[in-house]
Structures are given as structure tokens and as C-alpha cells.
Amino acid sequence: MEDKFLKSAGEELRRKGYKLTGPRLAIISYLAGEKGHPDMQEILEGLRSEYPAIGMATVYRTVDLLLELGILRAVTLKNNHLRYEVNRSGDHHHHLVCRGCGQIIEFGSCNFQLMAREIEKVTRFRIEEHSLEAYGLCPHCLPGSEDHSTEKI
Secondary structure, three states: OHHHHHHHHHHHHHHOOOOOOHHHHHHHHHHHHOOOOOOHHHHHHHHHOOOOOOOHHHHHHHHHHHHHOOOEEEEEOHHHOEEEEEOOOOOOOEEEEEOOOOOEEEEOOOOHHHHHHHHHHHHOOOOOOOOOEEEEOOOOOOOOOOOOOOOOO
């Protein structure tokens, strides 16, 4: 799955006139293997062991390019803190973001398509894609709550 994503990301870069440079490949590979949602600093730290010469400016430029091309997507936390994940084709999911600890929980259930048809009808706006982040408190941060698992979401 990771190799398929890396290949398609490289093809997208070339199709848009960009080269698949070493730093770009390193950043895409790192994020493709990452299970969480790292921020810029965590991406840099994750790459430093294998690529000690890579700098923050390279990470920023590359992440911005990959966002622009749709290879990555950003998740916005409180205070507009951005975290990143790869944008795999067919992997449509949304996020629950805890305002207490910052945990991000992915969930796949989405009924927005039902609302989208009505919104398009009323506004004559064609919706091409969407994302959803819901903000609140996870079971660990809720005062007096029992520990509930979020694994089945």
C-alpha cells in the first residue's frame, strides 16, 4: 500500500512539472509510514535520524507543495496548529480532535453526501470534496468519565 502511494505521489509531482527530489521522497515516505498526524517539527525530527542535513525550510516548502498538489492534507487543531497526513485515494475519513490533549481520532462514517445534494440544489454550488473535524473532549479528558475505547469508530 505504501509503495503504491509513493508511486502515485511521484507520478503526480512529475505530471505537474515537479521533480521527485530526495527530500521530497523522504518527506512523502516518512508521512506515508506515519500512523499519527505529525506537525512540521515532528516531521523534521522524524527525518533527522536518516537525513541529518535536512532543514526546516525544506520541510516547509515541500509540505506546502504537497498540500497544493493534494498529496497531503492538513488537520487544523486549536490555535490553528496544523498537523499533516497523506491523502490516499479512496481513503475518505474525518477527525475528532480533543481540545484537552490534542488527540486526533479518525472515523470513516460520513453522511455528508446526503446533505451535499440539498446544499447543491439550494445554492447551485457544486461540491467536489469535503472534510470534517469535530472538536471536543476525548474520554480521557472528560471530567469524571469512564475510559471508553474509540477503536471501533
